[in-house]
Amino acid sequence: MITKNMDLTLEIIDLGINGEGIAKHEGAVVFVPFALVGEVVNVHIIYAKSKFYVGKITEIIKPSPHRTTPLCPHFKKCGGCHLQHLSYTAALNFKTTLVKNTLTKIGKLNVENLVEPCVASTPYGYRNKFSFPVGFSKVPFVGMYKENSHEIVKIENCHIQQPWAKPIIDVFNKFMLENNISVYNEQTKTGLVKHLVCRLEQNQLLVCVVTNGNTLPNHQALVEALKPHFNTFGLMLNINTLNNNVILTNQYKHLYGIKTIKMFENGLNYEISLNSFMQVNTQIASQIYTEVQNAVKNEVVVNAFSGAGYLSGLICKTAKHVYGIEIVESSHQNAETLKQENNLTNLTNILGDVSEKLKTIKDYSFIVLDPPRKGCSKQVIETILNVKPKNILYISCGPATLARDLNLLSTHYTLNFVKPFDMFPQTHHVETLVSLTLKD
Numbered sequence: 252m253i254t255k256n257m258d259l260t261l262e263i264i265d266l267g268i269n270g271e272g273i274a275k276h277e278g279a280v281v282f283v284p285f286a287l288v289g290e291v292v293n294v295h296i297i298y299a300k301s302k303f304y305v306g307k308i309t310e311i312i313k314p315s316p317h318r319t320t321p322l323c324p325h326f327k328k329c330g331g332c333h334l335q336h337l338s339y340t341a342a343l344n345f346k347t348t349l350v351k352n353t354l355t356k357i358g359k360l361n362v363e364n365l366v367e368p369c370v371a372s373t374p375y376g377y378r379n380k381f382s383f384p385v386g387f388s389k390v391p392f393v394g395m396y397k398e399n400s401h402e403i404v405k406i407e408n409c410h411i412q413q414p415w416a417k418p419i420i421d422v423f424n425k426f427m428l429e430n431n432i433s434v435y436n437e438q439t440k441t442g443l444v445k446h447l448v449c450r451l452e453q454n455q456l457l458v459c460v461v462t463n464g465n466t467l468p469n470h471q472a473l474v475e476a477l478k479p480h481f482n483t484f485g486l487m488l489n490i491n492t493l494n495n496n497v498i499l500t501n502q503y504k505h506l507y508g509i510k511t512i513k514m515f516e517n518g519l520n521y522e523i524s525l526n527s528f529m530q531v532n533t534q535i536a537s538q539i540y541t542e543v544q545n546a547v548k549n550e551v552v553v554n555a556f557s558g559a560g561y562l563s564g565l566i567c568k569t570a571k572h573v574y575g576i577e578i579v580e581s582s583h584q585n586a587e588t589l590k591q592e593n594n595l596t597n598l599t600n601i602l603g604d605v606s607e608k609l610k611t612i613k614d615y616s617f618i619v620l621d622p623p624r625k626g627c628s629k630q631v632i633e634t635i636l637n638v639k640p641k642n643i644l645y646i647s648c649g650p651a652t653l654a655r656d657l658n659l660l661s662t663h664y665t666l667n668f669v670k671p672f673d674m675f676p677q678t679h680h681v682e683t684l685v686s687l688t689l690k691d
């Protein structure tokens with residue numbers, strides 16, 4: 252029997268869905284964070300309840316040949332990354348296997364020969380957006396949450412962010428200190444600054460300070476401090492007086508500079524607001540979009556969960572007609588601007604819930620699904636099974652919900668391929684593109 256504070260020597264036999272090591276002791280499964288397959292480790296049991304055991308490594312007796320030195324000094328303390336101790340090649344293999352196992356176990360699908368190797372990204376420095384909580388310990392600081400916690404760890408830099416993140420972190424820390432800016436405290440519900448959210452694309456930066464109030468004292472000093480680093484930027488407040496996990500509300504106050512990012516890419520003009528959805532890894536997103544664009548030639552396409560409309564715009568170039576459905580109003584507005592600025596007469600943007608709006612479209616031959624992590628609702632799957640479009644491309648960031656939805660679709664659809672993409676290197680997350688065709 253395993254009990255708390257026990258010391259054990261374990262051999263790691265697998266990696267779990269969060270990238271943690273898995274070992275067995277007298278038939279019981281023990282989770283060992285930051286241990287790798289094949290390693291022999293000494294662990295101290297830090298959690299033992301309801302047949303759920305967690306061991307903390309005290310010594311690595313036999314290291315894995317795939318073990319590498321993490322780039323980031325905050326790794327393990329900060330909850331953002333899970334795989335920096337694993338070589339990048341092995342991390343890609345882990346994600347390929349993760350997708351294969353999830354579709355097999357949860358989806359009950361035979362995908363043995365359908366899952367392609369996970370497509371590699373730049374392993375670090377890929378993120379075009381960050382959302383960092385702000386903490387206080389003697390001085391205010393920009394940080395990251397510890398894994399599964401609201402405790403904020405101070406970070407000097409974040410290596411999965413693009414290089415522009417570091418100067419902003421430094422400038423903002425200095426600004427808060429010099430201007431006596433207070434930091435929000437969840438317990439007392441007092442203090443001003445909660446989060447710093449920034450996005451940069453095509454040399455245009457949006458800086459948003461999330462505040463429990465509607466002013467940021469001496470914000471002009473922040474503008475001046477950013478000017479030597481960035482030519483084109485905007486500063487805004489997001490006013491959030493809620494005491495829950497919501498980071499951004501709908502209430503913005505523009506303080507300086509640009510309000511949106513104006514993009515020009517693949518012959519399309521479009522704009523992105525701070526709260527519009529945009530994939531965080533531009534390099535990988537464009538590879539997925541190219542696959543979609545090539546697949547939809549001459550089809551009538553529904554682009555469900557269409558975000559700010561860039562993918563709709565791209566597929567308009569090859570498709571006969573495109574219907575984009577998006578629930579967030581500002582993203583829908585972005586998509587409408589894209590339609591107008593590019594004179595896309597074959598694009599219809601629909602504002603609303605896919606579960607409802609999809610029922611109103613009848614004659615489409617192709618549907619692209621790109622839902623959030625929770626996947627598609629039952630109504631969406633039922634509607635697709637009624638209409639029976641010839642082809643489906645499903646883009647997913649949640650393998651478990653993807654497996655659930657594919658299981659339902661597989662009654663009428665054949666899987667052609669499953670392609671994982673490393674949209675989120677150093678984390679356990681993976682993006683997957685799946686192609687399905689209606690059975691005869």
Ligand SMILES: C[S@@+](CC[C@H](N)C(=O)[O-])C[C@H]1O[C@@H](n2cnc3c(N)ncnc32)[C@H](O)[C@@H]1O
Binds near residue numbers: 555578621622
């Ligand atoms: C993973 S993002 C994909 C966005 C877009 N395809 C892209 O690549 O930029 C999911 C999008 O679905 C939207 N969304 C979430 N639930 C929705 C629903 N029930 N109906 C319509 N859109 C929804 C979100 O606002 C978000 O823009």
